[in-house]
Amino acid sequence: MRRTLREKWALLVGPVLIFLGWELLSRTEVIRSTFFPPPTEIVSRGVIVFDAESGLGDDIIATVLRILATIALAVLIGVAVGIAITASQWLERGTNTLLVFLYPIPGVLFFPFLTFLLGRTEMAIILTALVTPLIVMVLYTVAGVRSIDRTLLEVADNYGSRGARRFFGILIPGALPSIVTGIRVSLGFTLIAVIAIEMVGASNGLGQFLWSSWQILRVTDMYVALLIIAVLGLLSSVGFDSVADRMLPWRRNVQGAQV
Amino acid sequence: MSPSVRRWAHTWTIPVVVLVLWEMSTRSGLLDPRFFPPLSDILVTAVDELINGRLGLDLVLTLQRLLAAFALAAVFGVAIGVASGRWRTVELLIRPITDTLYPLPKIALLPLFIIIFGRGEVAYIVTAFATGFFQIIISTRGTVRDMPTDLIEAGRNFGATGTRFFTRLLFPAIAPELLNGLRLGMATCLITLIAAEFVGAEFGLGAMIRRAGQQFAVEEVYAGIVLTGLLGLLINLAFRLVTPLVLPWQRQAQRADGGQNV
Numbered sequence: 001m002r003r004t005l006r007e008k009w010a011l012l013v014g015p016v017l018i019f020l021g022w023e024l025l026s027r028t029e030v031i032r033s034t035f036f037p038p039p040t041e042i043v044s045r046g047v048i049v050f051d052a053e054s055g056l057g058d059d060i061i062a063t064v065l066r067i068l069a070t071i072a073l074a075v076l077i078g079v080a081v082g083i084a085i086t087a088s089q090w091l092e093r094g095t096n097t098l099l100v101f102l103y104p105i106p107g108v109l110f111f112p113f114l115t116f117l118l119g120r121t122e123m124a125i126i127l128t129a130l131v132t133p134l135i136v137m138v139l140y141t142v143a144g145v146r147s148i149d150r151t152l153l154e155v156a157d158n159y160g161s162r163g164a165r166r167f168f169g170i171l172i173p174g175a176l177p178s179i180v181t182g183i184r185v186s187l188g189f190t191l192i193a194v195i196a197i198e199m200v201g202a203s204n205g206l207g208q209f210l211w212s213s214w215q216i217l218r219v220t221d222m223y224v225a226l227l228i229i230a231v232l233g234l235l236s237s238v239g240f241d242s243v244a245d246r247m248l249p250w251r252r253n254v255q256g257a258q259v
Numbered sequence: 260m261s262p263s264v265r266r267w268a269h270t271w272t273i274p275v276v277v278l279v280l281w282e283m284s285t286r287s288g289l290l291d292p293r294f295f296p297p298l299s300d301i302l303v304t305a306v307d308e309l310i311n312g313r314l315g316l317d318l319v320l321t322l323q324r325l326l327a328a329f330a331l332a333a334v335f336g337v338a339i340g341v342a343s344g345r346w347r348t349v350e351l352l353i354r355p356i357t358d359t360l361y362p363l364p365k366i367a368l369l370p371l372f373i374i375i376f377g378r379g380e381v382a383y384i385v386t387a388f389a390t391g392f393f394q395i396i397i398s399t400r401g402t403v404r405d406m407p408t409d410l411i412e413a414g415r416n417f418g419a420t421g422t423r424f425f426t427r428l429l430f431p432a433i434a435p436e437l438l439n440g441l442r443l444g445m446a447t448c449l450i451t452l453i454a455a456e457f458v459g460a461e462f463g464l465g466a467m468i469r470r471a472g473q474q475f476a477v478e479e480v481y482a483g484i485v486l487t488g489l490l491g492l493l494i495n496l497a498f499r500l501v502t503p504l505v506l507p508w509q510r511q512a513q514r515a516d517g518g519q520n521v
Contacts, residue, residue, distance in 0.1 A: 007351060014352040015359075035374050093266070094273020101274075104446050104491030106454040109465070109484050112472020116294055192364035192454070199366070199458050200469070207367070211458075214370035222370060226363075233362035 035219060042223040049228070054221075056209055060228060063194060063206040066122075067232075070129040070190045071183065078137020078186075079179060083171050085138075086145045096142070099135045107131035107193040111201055125202055129193040133186035140182025144175025180244050187236035195229060206232075296478045305482035314467060314479075318486065321464040325452055325490075328384045329445045332391030336444065337437065340399025341429070350400070361393040366454050373459065383460055387452035391444040398440030402433045434506050442498040446491060453487055464490075 019039045025031045026038040037045075048054040085091040111128045118124040148170070156170045172179075198207025206225055213221040278298060284290045285297040308314035343350040365386055372382040406429070414428040430437075456465025464483055471479035 010348075010351040011355050015355050018356070089269045090272055093269035094271070094276075097270050097274045098277065101488050101492065104450060104494075105484055105487050106450045106457070106465075108454050108457050109468050109480075109487060112468065112480050113294070113477070113484075115472070116475065116477065188362055191362070192366060195364045196366045196454050196458060199369075210367060210370060214374065219374065226367060226371065229367045230359055230363045233364065234359060237362040238358060 037220045037223065042220055042227065045220045045224050046227070048221065048224060055204070056221075056224070056228075059204050059206050059209045062202075062204045063198065064232070066126060066129065066194045066205065067187075067190050070126055070133060070194065071187060073126070073130055074133035074137045074186050074190070075179075075183060078134050078182070079141050079172075079175075082138040082141025083145060083167065083175070086142055092142060095138070099139060103132070103135050103139070105131075106196075107189070108196045108200070111197055115201065120201060125194070125197050128197055129190055132189040132193060136186045136189060137179070137182050140178050140185070141175055144178025144182075145171055147178060148174035177248065180248060184237065184240050184244070187240060188233075191229075191232060191236055294477060296481060301478055301481045301485060304478040305486060308479065308482060313462075314482070314486075317462055317464050317467045320462050321452065321456065321490075324380065324384050324387065324463065325445075325449055328387035328452060329391055329448045331384075331388045332395055332444055332448060333441055336392045336395025337399050337441075340396040341403055341425075343396070344400040344403025345429075353396075357393055357396055360389075361397060365390040365451050366458060369455050369459055378459075383452060383455050383463070386455045387448045390451040391448035394447050395440055395444040398443065399433070399437060402436040402440065403429070405436075406432055435502075438498060438502055438505070442495065445494050445498075449487075449490060449494065 022031075022036065023038045023040060026033045026036050049056050049060065051057075085095050107128055107130075110131050111124065114124040114128050118127070152174065153170065156166060161170060194205070195207040195210070198205035199211040202208050206229055210222055210225040210229070213219075213225060281295075282298050285292055285295050305314070309318070339349075339353065343353055368389060369382065369386045372385045376382045376385065410432060411428070414424065419428040452463075453465040456463035457469050458465075460466040464487060468480055468483035468487075471477075471483065
Protein backbone atom coordinates (compact mmCIF):
# COMPACT_ATOMS: atom_id res chain seq x y z
CA MET A 1 0.00 0.00 0.00
CA ARG A 2 2.72 2.41 1.04
CA ARG A 3 4.76 1.48 -2.03
CA THR A 4 1.90 2.17 -4.43
CA LEU A 5 1.17 5.51 -2.75
CA ARG A 6 4.79 6.56 -3.07
CA GLU A 7 4.76 5.51 -6.71
CA LYS A 8 1.69 7.61 -7.34
CA TRP A 9 3.63 10.64 -6.16
CA ALA A 10 6.64 9.57 -8.20
CA LEU A 11 4.44 9.73 -11.31
CA LEU A 12 4.25 13.48 -10.82
CA VAL A 13 8.02 13.98 -11.00
CA GLY A 14 8.37 13.69 -14.80
CA PRO A 15 5.64 16.16 -15.77
CA VAL A 16 6.59 18.62 -13.02
CA LEU A 17 10.23 18.63 -14.19
CA ILE A 18 9.18 19.20 -17.80
CA PHE A 19 6.80 22.03 -16.99
CA LEU A 20 9.27 23.70 -14.58
CA GLY A 21 12.05 23.49 -17.18
CA TRP A 22 9.77 24.81 -19.93
CA GLU A 23 8.53 27.67 -17.71
CA LEU A 24 12.07 28.70 -16.75
CA LEU A 25 13.54 28.44 -20.25
CA SER A 26 10.63 30.35 -21.71
CA ARG A 27 10.62 33.10 -19.04
CA THR A 28 14.35 33.61 -19.49
CA GLU A 29 13.93 33.60 -23.30
CA VAL A 30 16.39 30.74 -23.74
CA ILE A 31 13.67 29.27 -25.95
CA ARG A 32 11.62 31.86 -27.81
CA SER A 33 8.54 32.62 -25.76
CA THR A 34 6.62 33.61 -28.89
CA PHE A 35 6.80 29.97 -30.02
CA PHE A 36 6.94 28.34 -26.58
CA PRO A 37 4.89 30.48 -24.22
CA PRO A 38 5.33 29.53 -20.55
CA PRO A 39 2.86 26.82 -19.41
CA THR A 40 1.35 29.14 -16.79
CA GLU A 41 0.45 31.58 -19.55
CA ILE A 42 -1.16 28.82 -21.63
CA VAL A 43 -3.21 27.61 -18.68
CA SER A 44 -4.37 31.11 -17.76
CA ARG A 45 -5.23 31.70 -21.41
CA GLY A 46 -7.51 28.66 -21.05
CA VAL A 47 -10.33 30.97 -19.91
CA ILE A 48 -11.11 31.64 -23.59
CA VAL A 49 -13.02 28.37 -23.42
CA PHE A 50 -15.73 30.31 -21.58
CA ASP A 51 -15.40 33.42 -23.71
CA ALA A 52 -18.25 33.30 -26.23
CA GLU A 53 -16.38 35.65 -28.57
CA SER A 54 -13.50 33.22 -29.15
CA GLY A 55 -16.00 30.54 -30.16
CA LEU A 56 -13.77 27.88 -28.58
CA GLY A 57 -16.56 26.58 -26.33
CA ASP A 58 -18.79 25.97 -29.36
CA ASP A 59 -15.88 24.36 -31.19
CA ILE A 60 -15.37 21.89 -28.36
CA ILE A 61 -19.06 21.00 -28.38
CA ALA A 62 -19.04 20.57 -32.18
CA THR A 63 -16.02 18.24 -32.05
CA VAL A 64 -17.37 16.17 -29.17
CA LEU A 65 -20.75 15.77 -30.88
CA ARG A 66 -19.04 14.64 -34.09
CA ILE A 67 -16.97 12.10 -32.17
CA LEU A 68 -20.03 10.75 -30.36
CA ALA A 69 -22.12 10.51 -33.54
CA THR A 70 -19.30 8.72 -35.38
CA ILE A 71 -18.60 6.24 -32.61
CA ALA A 72 -22.32 5.49 -32.15
CA LEU A 73 -22.70 4.71 -35.86
CA ALA A 74 -19.48 2.69 -35.92
CA VAL A 75 -20.60 0.55 -32.99
CA LEU A 76 -24.15 -0.02 -34.23
CA ILE A 77 -23.23 -0.84 -37.82
CA GLY A 78 -19.90 -2.50 -37.06
CA VAL A 79 -21.24 -4.92 -34.46
CA ALA A 80 -24.25 -5.85 -36.58
CA VAL A 81 -22.16 -6.42 -39.71
CA GLY A 82 -19.42 -8.16 -37.74
CA ILE A 83 -21.84 -10.67 -36.23
CA ALA A 84 -23.72 -11.15 -39.50
CA ILE A 85 -20.62 -12.07 -41.51
CA THR A 86 -19.51 -14.71 -39.03
CA ALA A 87 -22.48 -16.76 -40.30
CA SER A 88 -20.45 -17.84 -43.33
CA GLN A 89 -16.78 -18.54 -43.91
CA TRP A 90 -17.02 -16.99 -47.37
CA LEU A 91 -18.33 -13.71 -46.00
CA GLU A 92 -15.99 -13.65 -43.02
CA ARG A 93 -12.72 -14.43 -44.78
CA GLY A 94 -13.60 -12.40 -47.89
CA THR A 95 -14.66 -9.30 -45.97
CA ASN A 96 -11.56 -9.67 -43.84
CA THR A 97 -9.35 -9.48 -46.94
CA LEU A 98 -11.10 -6.30 -48.10
CA LEU A 99 -10.97 -4.65 -44.67
CA VAL A 100 -7.32 -5.48 -44.11
CA PHE A 101 -6.53 -3.67 -47.35
CA LEU A 102 -8.62 -0.62 -46.37
CA TYR A 103 -7.54 -0.51 -42.72
CA PRO A 104 -4.16 1.25 -43.11
CA ILE A 105 -5.60 3.93 -45.43
CA PRO A 106 -6.13 7.10 -43.37
CA GLY A 107 -9.85 7.91 -43.38
CA VAL A 108 -9.21 11.58 -44.24
CA LEU A 109 -8.28 10.55 -47.76
CA PHE A 110 -11.93 9.72 -48.43
CA PHE A 111 -12.93 13.29 -47.62
CA PRO A 112 -12.42 14.74 -51.14
CA PHE A 113 -14.46 11.93 -52.61
CA LEU A 114 -17.29 12.25 -50.07
CA THR A 115 -17.41 16.01 -50.59
CA PHE A 116 -17.89 15.38 -54.33
CA LEU A 117 -20.93 13.32 -53.46
CA LEU A 118 -22.40 15.21 -50.51
CA GLY A 119 -20.89 18.67 -50.65
CA ARG A 120 -19.16 20.21 -47.65
CA THR A 121 -21.80 18.99 -45.24
CA GLU A 122 -21.81 17.60 -41.73
CA MET A 123 -22.74 14.26 -43.30
CA ALA A 124 -19.52 14.23 -45.35
CA ILE A 125 -17.47 14.94 -42.21
CA ILE A 126 -19.08 12.17 -40.17
CA LEU A 127 -18.99 9.59 -42.97
CA THR A 128 -15.29 10.32 -43.56
CA ALA A 129 -14.54 9.96 -39.86
CA LEU A 130 -16.57 6.74 -39.84
CA VAL A 131 -14.37 4.80 -42.30
CA THR A 132 -11.59 3.55 -40.00
CA PRO A 133 -13.67 3.09 -36.79
CA LEU A 134 -16.20 1.04 -38.75
CA ILE A 135 -13.48 -1.29 -40.06
CA VAL A 136 -12.05 -1.60 -36.54
CA MET A 137 -15.46 -2.45 -35.05
CA VAL A 138 -16.14 -5.14 -37.68
CA LEU A 139 -12.70 -6.74 -37.20
CA TYR A 140 -12.93 -6.73 -33.39
CA THR A 141 -16.51 -8.05 -33.41
CA VAL A 142 -15.53 -10.94 -35.68
CA ALA A 143 -12.54 -11.69 -33.44
CA GLY A 144 -14.87 -11.54 -30.42
CA VAL A 145 -17.37 -13.99 -31.88
CA ARG A 146 -14.49 -16.29 -32.83
CA SER A 147 -13.26 -16.19 -29.23
CA ILE A 148 -16.54 -17.65 -27.93
CA ASP A 149 -16.11 -21.22 -26.75
CA ARG A 150 -17.37 -23.69 -29.38
CA THR A 151 -19.02 -25.84 -26.71
CA LEU A 152 -21.03 -22.86 -25.49
CA LEU A 153 -22.37 -22.27 -29.00
CA GLU A 154 -23.26 -25.93 -29.44
CA VAL A 155 -25.04 -26.08 -26.09
CA ALA A 156 -27.01 -22.97 -27.09
CA ASP A 157 -27.90 -24.60 -30.42
CA ASN A 158 -29.02 -27.80 -28.75
CA TYR A 159 -31.28 -25.92 -26.37
CA GLY A 160 -32.89 -24.21 -29.34
CA SER A 161 -31.45 -20.74 -28.89
CA ARG A 162 -32.09 -18.97 -32.16
CA GLY A 163 -32.73 -15.54 -33.67
CA ALA A 164 -32.82 -12.66 -31.26
CA ARG A 165 -32.16 -14.83 -28.22
CA ARG A 166 -29.02 -16.28 -29.76
CA PHE A 167 -27.94 -12.80 -30.83
CA PHE A 168 -28.49 -10.98 -27.53
CA GLY A 169 -28.03 -13.92 -25.21
CA ILE A 170 -24.93 -15.61 -26.63
CA LEU A 171 -23.15 -13.72 -29.40
CA ILE A 172 -23.20 -10.18 -27.99
CA PRO A 173 -22.20 -11.04 -24.39
CA GLY A 174 -19.59 -13.51 -25.64
CA ALA A 175 -18.00 -11.01 -28.01
CA LEU A 176 -18.40 -8.09 -25.60
CA PRO A 177 -14.84 -7.95 -24.19
CA SER A 178 -13.42 -7.77 -27.69
CA ILE A 179 -16.11 -5.28 -28.77
CA VAL A 180 -15.25 -3.01 -25.84
CA THR A 181 -11.57 -3.12 -26.74
CA GLY A 182 -12.63 -2.32 -30.30
CA ILE A 183 -14.58 0.72 -29.08
CA ARG A 184 -11.49 1.99 -27.27
CA VAL A 185 -9.36 1.61 -30.40
CA SER A 186 -12.12 3.19 -32.51
CA LEU A 187 -12.35 6.18 -30.18
CA GLY A 188 -8.67 6.88 -30.81
CA PHE A 189 -9.13 6.69 -34.58
CA THR A 190 -12.31 8.79 -34.44
CA LEU A 191 -10.52 11.55 -32.56
CA ILE A 192 -7.67 11.55 -35.11
CA ALA A 193 -10.04 11.56 -38.08
CA VAL A 194 -12.37 14.28 -36.75
CA ILE A 195 -9.50 16.62 -35.86
CA ALA A 196 -7.78 16.03 -39.22
CA ILE A 197 -10.98 16.63 -41.21
CA GLU A 198 -11.73 19.77 -39.23
CA MET A 199 -8.23 21.02 -40.01
CA VAL A 200 -8.87 20.83 -43.76
CA GLY A 201 -12.56 21.07 -44.34
CA ALA A 202 -14.85 22.20 -41.53
CA SER A 203 -16.03 25.66 -40.59
CA ASN A 204 -15.92 24.93 -36.85
CA GLY A 205 -14.50 22.45 -34.36
CA LEU A 206 -11.26 22.11 -32.41
CA GLY A 207 -9.22 21.12 -35.46
CA GLN A 208 -10.39 24.21 -37.32
CA PHE A 209 -9.61 26.38 -34.28
CA LEU A 210 -6.14 24.85 -34.05
CA TRP A 211 -5.38 25.34 -37.73
CA SER A 212 -6.66 28.92 -37.88
CA SER A 213 -4.80 29.87 -34.67
CA TRP A 214 -1.66 28.65 -36.35
CA GLN A 215 -2.35 30.55 -39.55
CA ILE A 216 -2.82 33.85 -37.75
CA LEU A 217 0.05 32.93 -35.40
CA ARG A 218 -1.96 33.04 -32.20
CA VAL A 219 0.47 30.58 -30.70
CA THR A 220 -0.95 30.59 -27.18
CA ASP A 221 -4.45 29.85 -28.46
CA MET A 222 -2.99 26.99 -30.47
CA TYR A 223 -1.49 25.52 -27.30
CA VAL A 224 -4.85 25.86 -25.53
CA ALA A 225 -6.50 23.87 -28.33
CA LEU A 226 -3.73 21.25 -28.15
CA LEU A 227 -4.25 20.99 -24.40
CA ILE A 228 -7.98 20.37 -24.87
CA ILE A 229 -7.32 17.78 -27.58
CA ALA A 230 -4.87 16.06 -25.22
CA VAL A 231 -7.58 15.97 -22.54
CA LEU A 232 -10.02 14.42 -25.04
CA GLY A 233 -7.34 11.85 -25.89
CA LEU A 234 -6.84 11.01 -22.21
CA LEU A 235 -10.60 10.68 -21.71
CA SER A 236 -10.87 8.34 -24.68
CA SER A 237 -8.06 6.08 -23.45
CA VAL A 238 -7.38 6.16 -19.70
CA GLY A 239 -10.86 7.49 -18.89
CA PHE A 240 -12.56 4.90 -21.07
CA ASP A 241 -10.51 2.10 -19.47
CA SER A 242 -11.46 3.04 -15.94
CA VAL A 243 -15.17 3.17 -16.82
CA ALA A 244 -15.01 -0.06 -18.84
CA ASP A 245 -13.11 -1.93 -16.13
CA ARG A 246 -15.75 -0.94 -13.60
CA MET A 247 -18.65 -1.99 -15.83
CA LEU A 248 -17.02 -5.19 -17.13
CA PRO A 249 -14.76 -6.40 -14.31
CA TRP A 250 -13.86 -9.55 -16.26
CA ARG A 251 -12.46 -7.51 -19.15
CA ARG A 252 -9.11 -6.97 -17.42
CA ASN A 253 -8.34 -10.66 -17.76
CA VAL A 254 -9.70 -11.13 -21.24
CA GLN A 255 -8.66 -7.89 -23.00
CA GLY A 256 -10.22 -9.08 -26.25
CA ALA A 257 -8.51 -10.54 -29.25
CA GLN A 258 -5.59 -8.64 -30.72
CA VAL A 259 -6.31 -7.41 -34.20
CA MET B 260 -11.45 -29.49 -52.05
CA SER B 261 -8.43 -29.66 -49.80
CA PRO B 262 -8.62 -27.40 -46.75
CA SER B 263 -5.93 -25.01 -48.01
CA VAL B 264 -7.69 -24.56 -51.38
CA ARG B 265 -11.00 -23.96 -49.65
CA ARG B 266 -9.38 -21.44 -47.36
CA TRP B 267 -7.85 -19.68 -50.32
CA ALA B 268 -11.26 -19.57 -52.04
CA HIS B 269 -12.88 -18.19 -48.88
CA THR B 270 -10.28 -15.46 -48.66
CA TRP B 271 -10.39 -14.25 -52.25
CA THR B 272 -13.89 -14.87 -53.62
CA ILE B 273 -15.60 -11.80 -52.15
CA PRO B 274 -12.79 -9.34 -52.99
CA VAL B 275 -12.78 -10.58 -56.60
CA VAL B 276 -16.59 -10.39 -56.80
CA VAL B 277 -16.52 -6.82 -55.47
CA LEU B 278 -13.87 -5.80 -58.01
CA VAL B 279 -15.78 -7.40 -60.90
CA LEU B 280 -19.08 -5.83 -59.79
CA TRP B 281 -17.38 -2.45 -59.54
CA GLU B 282 -15.95 -2.75 -63.03
CA MET B 283 -19.25 -3.91 -64.51
CA SER B 284 -21.54 -1.39 -62.83
CA THR B 285 -19.28 1.52 -63.72
CA ARG B 286 -18.72 0.39 -67.33
CA SER B 287 -22.46 -0.06 -67.86
CA GLY B 288 -23.17 3.39 -66.42
CA LEU B 289 -25.18 2.03 -63.49
CA LEU B 290 -22.98 4.10 -61.20
CA ASP B 291 -22.24 7.69 -62.14
CA PRO B 292 -18.80 7.51 -63.79
CA ARG B 293 -18.02 11.04 -62.65
CA PHE B 294 -17.88 9.78 -59.07
CA PHE B 295 -17.14 6.09 -59.57
CA PRO B 296 -14.63 5.56 -62.36
CA PRO B 297 -14.04 1.97 -63.53
CA LEU B 298 -11.25 0.21 -61.70
CA SER B 299 -9.29 -0.43 -64.88
CA ASP B 300 -9.28 3.32 -65.61
CA ILE B 301 -7.99 3.98 -62.10
CA LEU B 302 -5.13 1.52 -62.62
CA VAL B 303 -4.29 2.99 -66.02
CA THR B 304 -4.28 6.48 -64.50
CA ALA B 305 -2.06 5.31 -61.63
CA VAL B 306 0.49 3.67 -63.93
CA ASP B 307 0.44 6.58 -66.37
CA GLU B 308 0.91 9.15 -63.60
CA LEU B 309 3.67 7.07 -62.04
CA ILE B 310 5.64 6.95 -65.27
CA ASN B 311 4.83 10.25 -66.94
CA GLY B 312 3.35 12.49 -64.26
CA ARG B 313 4.38 13.76 -60.86
CA LEU B 314 3.01 10.76 -58.96
CA GLY B 315 6.36 8.95 -59.10
CA LEU B 316 8.08 11.89 -57.41
CA ASP B 317 5.30 12.16 -54.83
CA LEU B 318 5.62 8.47 -54.04
CA VAL B 319 9.40 8.60 -53.67
CA LEU B 320 9.11 11.65 -51.42
CA THR B 321 6.55 9.91 -49.21
CA LEU B 322 8.73 6.79 -48.99
CA GLN B 323 11.76 8.84 -48.00
CA ARG B 324 9.83 10.61 -45.27
CA LEU B 325 8.37 7.33 -44.08
CA LEU B 326 11.76 5.64 -43.83
CA ALA B 327 13.33 8.59 -42.02
CA ALA B 328 10.44 8.84 -39.55
CA PHE B 329 10.35 5.11 -38.95
CA ALA B 330 14.11 4.76 -38.49
CA LEU B 331 14.11 7.48 -35.82
CA ALA B 332 11.00 6.09 -34.14
CA ALA B 333 12.43 2.56 -34.09
CA VAL B 334 15.78 3.56 -32.58
CA PHE B 335 14.46 5.91 -29.89
CA GLY B 336 11.25 4.00 -29.29
CA VAL B 337 12.99 0.68 -28.67
CA ALA B 338 15.69 2.29 -26.50
CA ILE B 339 13.21 4.10 -24.27
CA GLY B 340 10.77 1.19 -24.32
CA VAL B 341 13.43 -1.28 -23.13
CA ALA B 342 14.70 1.15 -20.49
CA SER B 343 11.24 1.75 -19.06
CA GLY B 344 10.30 -1.91 -19.19
CA ARG B 345 13.49 -2.83 -17.35
CA TRP B 346 13.86 -0.07 -14.74
CA ARG B 347 10.97 1.02 -12.57
CA THR B 348 12.39 4.53 -12.02
CA VAL B 349 12.54 5.25 -15.74
CA GLU B 350 9.00 4.01 -16.12
CA LEU B 351 7.68 6.23 -13.32
CA LEU B 352 9.38 9.24 -14.92
CA ILE B 353 8.08 8.77 -18.45
CA ARG B 354 4.79 6.95 -17.84
CA PRO B 355 2.68 10.12 -17.39
CA ILE B 356 4.21 11.61 -20.52
CA THR B 357 3.59 8.58 -22.71
CA ASP B 358 0.09 8.11 -21.27
CA THR B 359 -0.81 11.70 -22.19
CA LEU B 360 0.89 11.95 -25.57
CA TYR B 361 0.12 8.47 -26.92
CA PRO B 362 -3.64 9.06 -27.39
CA LEU B 363 -3.12 12.64 -28.60
CA PRO B 364 -3.70 12.71 -32.38
CA LYS B 365 -0.23 13.59 -33.66
CA ILE B 366 -1.74 15.33 -36.66
CA ALA B 367 -2.79 18.05 -34.18
CA LEU B 368 0.92 18.63 -33.49
CA LEU B 369 1.62 19.40 -37.15
CA PRO B 370 1.05 23.18 -36.78
CA LEU B 371 3.35 23.21 -33.75
CA PHE B 372 6.08 21.36 -35.64
CA ILE B 373 5.68 23.69 -38.61
CA ILE B 374 6.19 26.64 -36.28
CA ILE B 375 9.28 25.04 -34.76
CA PHE B 376 10.94 23.56 -37.84
CA GLY B 377 9.49 25.69 -40.60
CA ARG B 378 7.39 24.44 -43.48
CA GLY B 379 9.86 21.82 -44.69
CA GLU B 380 10.51 18.14 -44.69
CA VAL B 381 11.39 18.05 -41.00
CA ALA B 382 7.91 19.03 -39.83
CA TYR B 383 6.21 16.13 -41.64
CA ILE B 384 8.89 13.63 -40.66
CA VAL B 385 8.67 14.65 -37.00
CA THR B 386 4.86 14.39 -37.02
CA ALA B 387 5.02 10.86 -38.43
CA PHE B 388 7.91 10.02 -36.10
CA ALA B 389 5.89 11.10 -33.04
CA THR B 390 3.14 8.59 -33.86
CA GLY B 391 5.42 5.60 -34.34
CA PHE B 392 7.66 6.62 -31.45
CA PHE B 393 4.96 6.37 -28.76
CA GLN B 394 3.43 3.27 -30.32
CA ILE B 395 6.84 1.52 -30.27
CA ILE B 396 7.67 2.67 -26.71
CA ILE B 397 4.42 1.23 -25.42
CA SER B 398 4.60 -2.10 -27.26
CA THR B 399 8.30 -2.59 -26.40
CA ARG B 400 7.72 -1.76 -22.74
CA GLY B 401 4.92 -4.32 -22.56
CA THR B 402 7.04 -7.00 -24.22
CA VAL B 403 10.03 -6.42 -21.94
CA ARG B 404 7.83 -6.48 -18.86
CA ASP B 405 6.19 -9.74 -19.95
CA MET B 406 9.53 -11.55 -20.14
CA PRO B 407 9.32 -14.62 -17.88
CA THR B 408 11.29 -14.08 -14.67
CA ASP B 409 12.72 -17.60 -14.66
CA LEU B 410 14.25 -16.91 -18.06
CA ILE B 411 15.90 -13.79 -16.67
CA GLU B 412 17.11 -15.63 -13.56
CA ALA B 413 18.49 -18.52 -15.57
CA GLY B 414 20.29 -16.17 -17.95
CA ARG B 415 21.77 -14.26 -15.04
CA ASN B 416 23.07 -17.46 -13.49
CA PHE B 417 24.74 -18.38 -16.75
CA GLY B 418 26.57 -15.08 -16.73
CA ALA B 419 24.40 -12.82 -18.87
CA THR B 420 25.10 -9.54 -17.07
CA GLY B 421 25.96 -6.03 -18.17
CA THR B 422 25.77 -5.48 -21.92
CA ARG B 423 25.66 -9.23 -22.51
CA PHE B 424 22.34 -9.30 -20.70
CA PHE B 425 20.87 -7.12 -23.46
CA THR B 426 22.64 -8.56 -26.49
CA ARG B 427 22.49 -12.25 -25.57
CA LEU B 428 19.32 -12.53 -23.49
CA LEU B 429 16.91 -9.63 -23.69
CA PHE B 430 16.86 -8.89 -27.42
CA PRO B 431 16.68 -12.51 -28.61
CA ALA B 432 13.89 -13.10 -26.08
CA ILE B 433 11.76 -10.14 -27.11
CA ALA B 434 12.64 -10.18 -30.84
CA PRO B 435 9.42 -11.71 -32.27
CA GLU B 436 7.14 -9.37 -30.30
CA LEU B 437 9.48 -6.49 -30.94
CA LEU B 438 9.26 -7.01 -34.71
CA ASN B 439 5.49 -7.14 -34.50
CA GLY B 440 5.51 -3.85 -32.56
CA LEU B 441 7.82 -2.30 -35.15
CA ARG B 442 5.49 -3.41 -37.93
CA LEU B 443 2.52 -1.72 -36.26
CA GLY B 444 4.70 1.31 -35.54
CA MET B 445 5.62 1.62 -39.21
CA ALA B 446 1.99 1.28 -40.27
CA THR B 447 0.93 4.08 -37.89
CA CYS B 448 3.85 6.20 -39.16
CA LEU B 449 2.47 5.77 -42.68
CA ILE B 450 -1.10 6.66 -41.66
CA THR B 451 -0.04 9.86 -39.90
CA LEU B 452 2.44 10.81 -42.61
CA ILE B 453 -0.18 10.55 -45.37
CA ALA B 454 -2.69 12.47 -43.24
CA ALA B 455 -0.11 15.16 -42.46
CA GLU B 456 0.74 15.48 -46.16
CA PHE B 457 -2.95 15.68 -46.93
CA VAL B 458 -3.48 18.47 -44.42
CA GLY B 459 -0.39 20.57 -44.89
CA ALA B 460 2.18 19.51 -47.48
CA GLU B 461 2.74 20.58 -51.06
CA PHE B 462 4.15 17.29 -52.32
CA GLY B 463 3.83 13.65 -51.39
CA LEU B 464 1.12 11.06 -51.80
CA GLY B 465 -1.27 12.70 -49.32
CA ALA B 466 -0.78 16.14 -50.85
CA MET B 467 -1.38 14.68 -54.30
CA ILE B 468 -4.77 13.34 -53.21
CA ARG B 469 -5.76 16.71 -51.75
CA ARG B 470 -4.66 18.47 -54.94
CA ALA B 471 -6.54 16.03 -57.15
CA GLY B 472 -9.61 16.41 -54.94
CA GLN B 473 -9.58 20.17 -55.38
CA GLN B 474 -9.37 19.73 -59.16
CA PHE B 475 -12.17 17.12 -59.19
CA ALA B 476 -9.75 14.62 -60.70
CA VAL B 477 -11.63 11.63 -59.32
CA GLU B 478 -9.47 8.97 -60.96
CA GLU B 479 -6.33 10.43 -59.44
CA VAL B 480 -7.95 10.55 -56.00
CA TYR B 481 -8.75 6.85 -56.29
CA ALA B 482 -5.30 6.08 -57.67
CA GLY B 483 -3.74 7.77 -54.64
CA ILE B 484 -5.95 5.89 -52.19
CA VAL B 485 -5.17 2.55 -53.88
CA LEU B 486 -1.44 3.30 -53.77
CA THR B 487 -1.68 4.14 -50.06
CA GLY B 488 -3.40 0.81 -49.43
CA LEU B 489 -0.69 -0.97 -51.41
CA LEU B 490 2.00 0.76 -49.35
CA GLY B 491 0.33 -0.56 -46.20
CA LEU B 492 0.30 -4.08 -47.64
CA LEU B 493 3.93 -3.68 -48.66
CA ILE B 494 4.93 -2.85 -45.08
CA ASN B 495 3.24 -6.01 -43.81
CA LEU B 496 4.82 -8.06 -46.57
CA ALA B 497 8.29 -6.64 -45.89
CA PHE B 498 8.07 -7.57 -42.22
CA ARG B 499 6.78 -11.03 -43.06
CA LEU B 500 9.77 -11.57 -45.35
CA VAL B 501 12.31 -10.13 -42.92
CA THR B 502 11.15 -12.01 -39.82
CA PRO B 503 12.39 -15.51 -40.79
CA LEU B 504 15.73 -14.04 -41.87
CA VAL B 505 16.29 -12.26 -38.58
CA LEU B 506 14.79 -14.99 -36.42
CA PRO B 507 15.55 -18.34 -38.01
CA TRP B 508 14.37 -20.16 -34.87
CA GLN B 509 10.93 -18.55 -35.17
CA ARG B 510 9.97 -20.32 -38.40
CA GLN B 511 8.65 -23.41 -36.68
CA ALA B 512 6.60 -21.48 -34.13
CA GLN B 513 5.03 -19.30 -36.81
CA ARG B 514 3.90 -22.23 -38.87
CA ALA B 515 2.19 -23.65 -35.83
CA ASP B 516 0.23 -20.40 -35.45
CA GLY B 517 -1.13 -20.67 -38.94
CA GLY B 518 -0.12 -17.05 -39.53
CA GLN B 519 -3.64 -15.76 -39.03
CA ASN B 520 -2.45 -12.36 -37.84
CA VAL B 521 -3.92 -9.28 -39.40
